[in-house]
Amino acid sequence: MNKKKTRPPLFYGWYMVMVAGLSVFFSGPGQTYFISVFIDRYITEFDWTRSEVSIIYSAATLTSAFCLFFIGRLVDRLGQRTMLTSASILLACACFYNGFVMNLTMLFFGIFVLRLFGQGSMTLIPNTLVPQWFLVKRGQALSYMAIGGFLSAAAFPPINVWLVHQIDWERTWWLWGGMILVVFTPIAYRCVRNRPEDIGMLPDGHKELHDTDSSSKIVQLKQDFTLKETLRTQAFWLILSCIGIPALVNTAITFHLISIFDQQGLSPSVAALVLSLMAIIGFPITFIAGRIIDTVKINYVLAGIFVTELIFMMVLQITTTPLLAVLFGVIWGISNGFERIALNYVWPFYFGRIALGSISGIATSVMVLGSxxxxxxxxxxxxxxxxxxxxxxxxxxxxxxxxIASLLARKPSIKTNEAG
Structure with a gap:
């Protein structure tokens, strides 16, 4: 008899990667590349100055940053399923609210909730979900998750420019709030499972085999730091100092890109093209980054990201033609592609899974602070x-x-940490 080879079922962790990627995609309304499309409309319609809007944006983002540590603690306590479902509902409500903004006070609260539940929660939670499901293939899984972020950055700016022109900015906010509530929230509620152990599996698809796998489980547990142990390591503080820098630089440039290009004789459509190009270029780079991170020390990868940042900032200074704008977008996209994987990979790689929500909450707070x-x-x-x-x-x-900080940051171990 010919025995038919049955294909093993797809590891459920890959479904978690899909949901995580969708979450990052729908974090768009809380991201600068989304909000920046509305900034000039606010300034024109309400006669606000650019400094006023910048101060409001920074203050609201800063306030949200201080809340993200508590979001991380709640993730460790309640799990990703409950938190991701709740965050999506609250982000949808934030979109509805922003369609009614009429003064600077309303703008402050509107940006606060967008940043807290969009840029913060809808990226923090999936960044803690995927590492729970993968160890050996973690870089690969994070690369696939990052697809959602690049599709979001590529799609939202040109779509929003078109929507604002067609249906005005208020209805654009309402439309995206409805999309989140109808499309993403049910998926998060029905599909998310917090950890592979909850369904009798181990990370990367290994089945729970009790005695035969006990040694590998013990090894993994020894690599997990508690939050207190993490805070005692030098590497944590060095890496933390690096986390806010890309957010600071990228947010500043993205937020003012239309105005920067206007000063250099380039139209808003060119700015939208660059934002989309950055995402399109960064998309395949994430897969390369995932492979490189598996073979090159992560702190060296971080150093390379900062070198690339210096290069694209220099190119931005001389970007006066569409061709140079394309060159700027390509270099920016390469940097962003490595950045998306490296900044999500470093925490579980250095400190494990036990306190990942709390650690990521602190890191995300610093990232949002930079923003x-x-x-x-x-x-x-x-x-x-x-x-x-x-x-x-x-x-x-x-x-x-x-x-400098990334080159000094070496991966700690619990043994050396306890000895120190």
Whole structure:
């Protein structure tokens, strides 16, 4: 008799990767590339200054950053399923609210909830979900998850430009709130499972085989740091100092990109093209990054990201033609592709899974803090000097700091940590 070979069922962790990627995609309304499309409409319609909007944006983002540590603690306590479902509902409500913004106070609260539940929660939670399901294939899984982020960054700017022109900015907010509530929330509620152990499996698809797998489980447990142990390591603070730098630089440039390009004789459509191009280029780069991270020390990869940041900031200073804008977008996309994987990979790789929610909550708070600070000096510089040249040059100090900190950060072990 011919025995038919049956294909083993797809490991459920890959479904978690799909849901995580969808979550990152729908975090869009809380991301700068989404909100930036509305900034000039606010300034024009309500006669606000760019400094006022920048201050409001930074203050709201900063406030949300202080809340993300508690979101991380709740993830460890309640699990990703409950938190992801709740975050999506609250983000949808935030979108509905932002369609009614009429003054700076309303704008502050609107951006606060967008940043807390969009940029913060809808990215923090999937970044803790995927590492729970993968150890050996973690880089690969995070690469696939990142597809959602790149599709989001590529799709939302041009779609929003078109929607705002067709149905105005208020209805655009309402439309995306409805999409999140109807499309993503039911998927999060029905599909998410917090850990493979909850369904009798181990990370990467290994089945629970009790005695035969006990040794590998013990090895993994020894690699897991508690939050207190993590906070005692030098590597945590060095890596943490690196986390906020890409957020600071990228948010500042993205937030003011239309205005920066306008100063250099380029239209808003070119700015939207660059934002989409950055995402399109970054998309295949994530797969390369996943492979490289498996073979190259993660802190060296982080140093390379900061070198690339210096390069694209220099190119931005001379971007006066569409061709140079494309070159800027390509380099920016390469940097962003590595960044998306490396910054999500480093925490579970260095400190394990036990306190990942709390650790990621702290890291995300710092990242959002960088996002909060970034736009402010750019807005003040423009209102003071009438251009962005000087502030871009001064901002190059931050990637230089990142290079030094990342090279000094070595992977800790619980044994050496306890000895120290």
């Amino acid at each position: 909060a600070v970034g736009p402010l000096p750019f807005g003040l510089a423009f209102d003071t000097f009438g251009n962005y040249t000087q502030v871009i040059w001064w901002s190059m100090v931050f990637p230089m700091i990142g290079i």
